[in-house]
Structures are given as structure tokens and as C-alpha cells.
Amino acid sequence: MIVVTGATGNVGQELVRILVDRDERVTAVSRRPAHMPEGVRHHQGDLAEPQGLGPALEGADALFLLVAGEDPQGILERAAAAGIRRVVLLSSQGVGTRPEVYAHPARFEDAVRRSGLEWTILRSGGLDSNAYAWAESIRTHRTAAAPFGDVGLPTIDPADIAEVAAAVLREPGHAGRTYELNGPAPVTPRERAEAIGAALGEPVRFVEQTREEARAQMLTFMPEPVVEGTLAILGEPLPAELEPSPAVREILGRAPRPFADWAARSAPAFR
Numbered sequence: 001m002i003v004v005t006g007a008t009g010n011v012g013q014e015l016v017r018i019l020v021d022r023d024e025r026v027t028a029v030s031r032r033p034a035h036m037p038e039g040v041r042h043h044q045g046d047l048a049e050p051q052g053l054g055p056a057l058e059g060a061d062a063l064f065l066l067v068a069g070e071d072p073q074g075i076l077e078r079a080a081a082a083g084i085r086r087v088v089l090l091s092s093q094g095v096g097t098r099p100e101v102y103a104h105p106a107r108f109e110d111a112v113r114r115s116g117l118e119w120t121i122l123r124s125g126g127l128d129s130n131a132y133a134w135a136e137s138i139r140t141h142r143t144a145a146a147p148f149g150d151v152g153l154p155t156i157d158p159a160d161i162a163e164v165a166a167a168v169l170r171e172p173g174h175a176g177r178t179y180e181l182n183g184p185a186p187v188t189p190r191e192r193a194e195a196i197g198a199a200l201g202e203p204v205r206f207v208e209q210t211r212e213e214a215r216a217q218m219l220t221f222m223p224e225p226v227v228e229g230t231l232a233i234l235g236e237p238l239p240a241e242l243e244p245s246p247a248v249r250e251i252l253g254r255a256p257r258p259f260a261d262w263a264a265r266s267a268p269a270f271r
Helices: 012-021 072-082 103-113 128-141 158-170 189-200 211-218 224-235 247-252 259-270
Strands: 002-005 026-030 041-044 062-066 086-092 118-124 143-147 177-181 205-209
Touching: 002 012, 012 026, 012 062, 012 158, 062 158, 072 103, 086 103, 086 158, 103 118, 118 158, 128 143, 128 189, 128 259, 143 189, 143 211, 143 224, 158 177, 158 247, 177 247, 189 205, 189 259, 205 211, 211 224
Parallel strands: 002 026, 002 062, 026 041, 062 086, 086 118, 118 177, 143 205
Antiparallel strands: none
């Protein structure tokens, strides 16, 4: 059995579906009640409270773990005690490129490596699904706002991360590996807005924010150090943050999906 944490998120929900389609037994963990595919065992739990995860881990041999909460060691100790042998951690590319900002996921990576379990780390770049932040403004005004309108990053489709995670959880040969995951080519915010407009069949107007406007907006839901790190990546990406990674192709045998594919599938959220 495979335990999937964050099972209602953009990656976790797709991962659950893939695993079920491949006849795996799955326990889905989320903080809130959720409807799951037939045959999936659901456990309502919070990674911030590892002591409550015991029932979700029973009978499983693999764990897909998000960076959440403040006690990765507590989570992993309970996983090992329950018989988990393999853990796949979804971390952030920023651990490698900007460790001074991404200390929280770095602590999870360190705990995973020291856990005694067979481990694989997936370091994700920015997600295509971050464009959902535009959903309300596109629905109501056909407008999308972001800073650094002409700076591109190779964002990745959450479905590609889910497929990679499914492969790593089910196949041998990935133990002790850290994979950088991002998309096929840099795409600017302006180009992402255009792609959503094309999927909707009508134009979406792009409005470029100043750095300070974006910073003020981000501070409403992100800690200041993370805001500063995010703005640095969006505005002055390092070479490693601009380089498409070969990992998706290596693991799945195909190129990662372009942003336009995600926009076409996700168009209903913007109508």
C-alpha cells in the first residue's frame, strides 16, 4: 500500500488517480474530508500533528510526503514504526539554488536522508498550477497581473510531477536519488496569460505589477523571507533555475508537457 499525503492538492490528487489506475492500494491523507476514487482509503490528518498519522500509515510500505509541519523526524519515525520502507519527498528546487531562503524544505530533506528508509527526493520548480492565482481576475475581468512580465521560467505541470512520483514509488532504481523537476522551456507570465486566453477562446489582458505591488500582495499569505526569495526567482532567476531539467524525460521516457497543455485542461477554472 502507498500513503499519499496532500491527497487533495494539485499533485496529490493526480497521484492518487494514477496509482489507482495502476492497481495500487492507496491511503489518501488530507486535512479536510474529501471524496476519493473507489477503493481508496481516506484518512483525515495533518502533517503538523505526526502523532495522529499512525492509522494512515498502518499496512503501507511506501509514503509520498509533502513538506508541511515542523517535525519531519516525528513523521518519519512513525512511518518507520508502521513498516514503511520507501519515502518519496516532494521538495523545492530552491533548496539547491537558494538554501538560505528554503531552509524549511531543506530540513525535511535532511530528515529523509537520515531516516534509515529508502528515499528519493523530487525538487520541483514552479508549478503551472500557480496560475490558479489568476482564476478570479480572469473570470471576472479577463485580466491577469504579475511582476516581471517578460522573465520566463520553465514551470512544470503538476500532472508530470505526479507521474514521476508514481514511477519512483513503484519502480526500482531511484533510491538515494535527488531529481530536479521542471518544464520543457521558460515561459513568461505574459505568455502564460496568452495561453490561458487561447484555451478560453478570448484574450486575457496582462497587467505588469511593480515589484512592490507584488510584494505587498504576497505578504498577505507568505512569510517575508519566502516572499523575497520568490521575487528573486521570478525577477532574477539563476542559471540553474532557467535550465530545463532532463529528469522527466529520463524517468517517463517523454518530454514534460508545455504550459499550453495545462491551460487547455484547466480552462474551466477560468471561465
